[in-house]
Amino acid sequence: MKAFIFDLDGVITDSAEYHYLAWKALGEELNIPFDREFNETLKGVSRTESLERILRLGGREHDFSVEEKEQLATKKNEHYVSLISNITHADILPGVEAFLSEIRQAGYKVGMASASKNAYMVTKQLGLLAAFDHIVDAATVAESKPHPEVFLKAAEALRVEPKDCIGVEDAVAGVEAIHAAGMFAVGIGDPAVLTEADVVFTDTTGLTLDNVLTRI
Ligand code: B16
Numbered sequence: 569m570k571a572f573i574f575d576l577d578g579v580i581t582d583s584a585e586y587h588y589l590a591w592k593a594l595g596e597e598l599n600i601p602f603d604r605e606f607n608e609t610l611k612g613v614s615r616t617e618s619l620e621r622i623l624r625l626g627g628r629e630h631d632f633s634v635e636e637k638e639q640l641a642t643k644k645n646e647h648y649v650s651l652i653s654n655i656t657h658a659d660i661l662p663g664v665e666a667f668l669s670e671i672r673q674a675g676y677k678v679g680m681a682s683a684s685k686n687a688y689m690v691t692k693q694l695g696l697l698a699a700f701d702h703i704v705d706a707a708t709v710a711e712s713k714p715h716p717e718v719f720l721k722a723a724e725a726l727r728v729e730p731k732d733c734i735g736v737e738d739a740v741a742g743v744e745a746i747h748a749a750g751m752f753a754v755g756i757g758d759p760a761v762l763t764e765a766d767v768v769f770t771d772t773t774g775l776t777l778d779n780v781l782t783r784i
């Protein structure tokens with residue numbers, strides 16, 4: 569193995585919670601309430617596709633024009649950006665910074681494959697830009713996870729073969745994307761949800777090089 573490629577939301581920081589709150593508020597405005605279980609199906613999925621899924625849930629997928637859908641997505645994003653504006657170094661999930669240092673010292677390349685167009689901004693606010701050799705700009709990615717594109721782009725930028733990469737994800741769609749890219753999948757979260765991952769740690773404190781390498 570030569571590289572680690574990380575998802576951002578739910579793996580490096582808990583911005584997944586802020587995505588949930590912002591989508592939930594929009595959903596309630598549209599009379600489409602949803603719970604955390606449905607929210608699992610939005611994790612790792614692009615902004616546009618997330619909105620489509622919410623509208624489908626409420627049977628409202630034909631109620632809005634393309635322009636209106638763009639406005640709804642923008643509204644959610646403005647809410648999300650306001651929620652994350654206070655994110656600091658203290659919001660890095662436990663064990664993540666130590667793990668990033670450990671793998672850097674051990675000579676692994678380190679990439680980020682986030683579906684978020686806010687990934688660079690969030691990473692900068694966390695003070696972690698220097699920990700990554702490459703962050704894929706989600707704006708340049710055409711296909712949403714579970715499509716492997718974002719992970720393949722990260723591997724290419726790191727000049728590492730996909731089979732030599734370990735992907736780390738908290739989302740079902742993300743784990744699928746890692747496997748579709750031909751990489752080893754580390755899941756962070758509930759093993760009953762992330763059933764397809766090659767190894768699952770219930771939270772980020774399980775991330776140590778030893779813990780990962782002994783399971784490959
Ligand atoms: P944005 P990840 C994903 O980030 C989130 O999990 C997902 O909930 C969100 O809709 C998507 O980014 C797009 O984010 O609206 O900021 O462009 O988990 O792939 O790091």
Ligand code: MG
Nearest residue numbers: 575577578738
């Ligand atoms: Mg995620």
